[in-house]
Amino acid sequence: MTRIRFVERTGSTNSDLLAEPHAPEGEWLIAARQDGGRGRQNRAWVSPAGNFHGSTLVRLRPGDPQAGSLALAAGLALIRAVEAAAPATGLMLKWPNDLLLGSAKLAGILLERQEDRVVAGFGINLAHAPEIPGRETVALSSVALVSPEALAPLLAASFARELQRWRDDPLGLAALWLESAHPVGTPLSVHVAADEKIEGSFAGLAPDGALRLSLANGEERRIHAADVMLGSA
Structure with a gap:
């Protein structure tokens, strides 16, 4: 059952939900502002008012x-x-976790797990496009005016549908994801560590959601966590 809670300000909606051991699946927490929002690899995520900052729980x-x-x-x-x-x-x-508008980052997702609980956090640039070093960013307001309050029920309903699809038809889910993603064959620069970069082309997804990277020598490497840039650097 879906329940959406709005708060004016918090540190991190992900952290708040993880701190509630009895929160049910389908719980959503959305904050107008976050003081401690974060992205992958514990990077800071700037969370100004007008953008969407929200998390939901999966058991x-x-x-x-x-x-x-x-x-x-x-x-x-x-x-x-x-x-x-x-x-x-x-x-x-x-x-693994970005939504692009054109070539610019519009939104990001952060999944965090504690035992049998997974929190999925969403940061979406609805009104503002905070700067990210080395990345192009964009706000949805460049094409449409959408408030966090208006987006919340759409995202909650959409997540409930895709969560059920994940459980019932994971292969079908992966195929739909691929239809909305960069095409197979897209050149990628994959930063697997601060001092290690691999270039190759997108070869699809592994069953566990890992990226399949085709290398120039014909080998294939599976990437489970990395920063990925479209094109060769």
């Missing part, structure tokens, strides 16, 4: 697919919700 069940592939459900839910709020905006998913 893993026996027989569920691998938890890492929840990122695909979250990404697909995100793009479907934004498409519903602002149709025909040229959106694209980028592995």
Whole structure:
């Protein structure tokens, strides 16, 4: 059952939900502002008023697919919700957790796990596009005016649908994700560590949601966590 809670200000909606051991699946917490928002690899996520900062809880069940592939459900839910709020905006998913508008980052997703609980956090540039070093960013306000309050029920409903699809038809979910993402064959620069970069082309997804990277020598490498840039650097 979905329940959406709004708060004016908090540190991190992900942290708040993880701190509630009895919170049910389908719980959503959305903050007008975050003082301690974060992205992947514990990077700071700037959270100004007018943007969307919200998290929801998934409780893993026996027989569920691998938890890492929840990122695909979250990404697909995100793009479907934004498409519903602002149709025909040229959106694209980028592995592992970004939503692009054109070539610029519009939104990011952060999944965090404690035992059988996974929190999916969404940061969406609705009104403002905070600067990210080395990245192009964009706000949805460049094409449509959408408030966090208006987007919240769309995202909650979309996430509930894709979560059920993840449980019932994970292969179908992956196929739908691929339809909304950078095409197979897209050149990628993959930063697997601060001092290690790999270049190759996108070869699809592994069953656990990992990126399959085709290297120039014909080998294939599976990437489970990395910063990925479209194109060769």
